[in-house]
Amino acid sequence: MIEFNHISKRFKDKLVLDDISGHFQRGKISLVIGTSGTGKSVLLKCLVGIIQPTIGSISFDGRDMLEGGKSTIISIKREIGMLFQGSALFDSKTIEENVKFPLDMLTEMSKSEKLDRVNFCLQRVGLKDVNHKFPNEISGGMQKRVGIARAIVNNSKYLFCDEPNSGLDPQTSLLIDELIQELTYEYNITTVVVTHNLDSIFTMGDYIMFLSQGKKVWEGNSKELFHAQVQALKDFLFASKMMQQLLIKDSH
């Protein structure tokens, strides 16, 4: 479980995160949602240790991420897999080398063991015959899959996804969501997804945290979402014409 308390982050004179607390359960998918610029990605980056929060505490299964000492922080980081918004694949390495990279850097596995693990992970995310291609030779959806394969190759306990559907068509988007769900439940991973994709919100939100202007203004699950009485959340959910029509039909 990931627990964080009173997280605030200030960039110069701008308060981006304002006293956010919460916990993300193991084996469940937790979503952080909100409009652009509300601090979702900053929160995610604080949790994985890319950005240092101004104040607050973060713990991964009881281990302090901020004040736990260098060895604790490194051991936590080695259990984290992250899918970045733009996939963040190393463009000078092939797909196989990209997925193998965490194993090369962090494990003592033999060459053949690494290769077996890489092939298993690539197959698990539905990719074939791409081992020797470079990231710029495959589609955006495939890059996301490679990103997921790289995130899980080291048997990660925690999976963080920063807008996994951005730039993808609805069908591919759905496949990526399904993949994240399958992996979370299959490997009992603590998964945190930052998104503003409505399909993802309604289909995979075991726990949802809604941020508005840097503050947590609502939390619950996807079933409770429709009945939430928070204006900012309603505005966010029913901003699209399709959702507005659904709401009108529902009220009739």
Added chain:
Amino acid sequence: MVILELAPTVMAIIFAGKVGSNIASQLGSMRITEQIDALEVMGINPTTYLVLPKIVASICMYPLLVILSGSLAIFSGYLAAKFILPIAAEDYVYGIRYLFDPYTIRFAIYKSLAFAFLVSSIAAYKGFYVFGGAVAVGQASTQAVTNSCIAILAADYVLTQLLL
């Protein structure tokens, strides 16, 4: 002149233009596409993994480049003396050996080590701390070259005052 100034200093400016801009733009692109963040998330120190090898490689290879360029310049002078200018080859060899101080070679190597460190570290710093998009990467690349050139000329002056 070739050994003292042309080979180490002029080559350093060319080195800054080619290798310095390359280092800055590569690291800058990695920064804006979150590849450096990906390394940090994995618990890998990006400075050790990305910057240190570039600085070490520059320090190892740039002196060799200076030796090569100095040798080629002297050899080119020999060819020019022999085939173009009305100077006998023997006179040219006598001329370059006349009042030659072997310390100048050591001094050129010291300078090349300092210049290699300056170019690679300035370029790596500029690239590593890029913030923004493609425009910022271009600016970092330009700044890496201009700052390196200034640092090279300043270091050249300081080293000459200290060691020569």
